[in-house]
Amino acid sequence: MKYITKEVRIGIAGIVALCVLVYGINWLKGIHMFQPSSYFYAKFQNVNGLTKSSPVFADGVRVGIVREIFYDYSNPGNVIVEVELDTELRIPKGSSAELVSELMGGVRMNILLANTPREKYAIGDTIPGTLNNGMMENVAKLMPKVEQMLPKLDSILTSLNNTLNDKSIPATLHSMETLTANLAVVSSQMRGLMSKDIPQLTGKLNTIGDNFITISNNLKDINYAATIKQIDETLANVKILTEKLNSKDNTLGLLFNDPSLYNNLNATSANAASLLEDLKAHPKRYVHFSLFGKKDK
Structure with a gap:
């Protein structure tokens, strides 16, 4: 133990701290260094801002992360994405990888699993990829229409502003207020009429109806x-x-x-x-x- 000097102890502690730091950084990125995993590749023409350590989902469940992104110089116009997936995940043939643009600006990868359980991709195979801009693509399609509508909206706002600045508007509002008050009075009177006079009139009409019935019965007996x-x-x-x-x-x-x-x-x-x-x-x-x-x- 006399050879374990203070300097050796400091070196060992530094190495352990460095290992813990590397493991912690990878763990925060979602990389489990001591957990077995399988690797696949996905080919895209445009990754649309996908970054390393981005999560990978299958049917809404996180099943892996993006380990590496590199440009395919041997086949220009293609980008290869290396993904690390759980070893229990089986990817059937016909499946594809999809990049979805989220509303806040991020990009998420989804594995679209096909319904062919007999055939599957082997570890290290390349999965075809597609790009889905999602809601952002719809917004981009709407932008030309919005630009066409802007002059019309400007003209509508100008007309509305001119209408609101018309001096007859306050008089009209005052007339509407008076009309509303009159309608309230009429409504109150109608409510009183319906609660008092109408029942009396209905009673008299019922009496007259009964008298007519009596007269009709008497005439019938003649x-x-x-x-x-x-x-x-x-x-x-x-x-x-x-x-x-x-x-x-x-x-x-x-x-x-x-x-x-x-x-x-x-x-x-x-x-x-x-x-x-x-x-x-x-x-x-x-x-x-x-x-x-x-x-x-």
């Missing part, structure tokens, strides 16, 4: 045939009476149609009037009265 028969008989009797009054073969007919009866009655009335006048003028001619029984000549 024997119209007998009533009409009685009316016809009465009219026939009136007709017979009228014919007899117009005829001279009966007493009433003679009384109404013979002028001599009228003349006789007129003469009799005149004679009666003359007799009354003579009676008033000469009562002694018609009445004899004596206290002692003497008769006047």
Whole structure:
């Protein structure tokens, strides 16, 4: 132990600290140095800003990380991405690697697993890759349309500003306020009408309806045939009476149609009037009265 000097101890401690630092940095990057893993390659024409140590997902679950990104100088226009995946993951033939642009600017790799479990990629094989800009691609497609709409929006805003600066707007708003107040008053009156007058009117209408029903029932019970028969008989009797009054073969007919009866009655009335006048003028001619029984000549 005498050979383990202070300097050796410091060196050993430095080496251990360096190893711990390297392991910690790799662990923070998602690289597990002592965990077995398998390596695959994915070929892209553009990695769109993909960085090392980026997570790799399959069906939404993290299954590995990006270990290395390098340009394929032997085949220009292609970028090779080395990914480290879990050893338990099996990649069927027909699967592909997809780069998805996220909303915050990052890029995520997804392994799109095919449904062919019999055939699979071996460790170290190259998987075809595709680029999916996602929402950012849709936004980029919308930008030309937005640029075309900007002049129209500017014109709409100018027209709206001119409309709002119109002096008639405050008067219109005041009129609307007055109209709203009037509508509130009318609504209150209508509410009172509906709560008081309408129920009374409905009750009266119900009473009138009941009376009509009663009258209808009474009219339904009337024997119209007998009533009409009685009316016809009465009219026939009136007709017979009228014919007899117009005829001279009966007493009433003679009384109404013979002028001599009228003349006789007129003469009799005149004679009666003359007799009354003579009676008033000469009562002694018609009445004899004596206290002692003497008769006047």
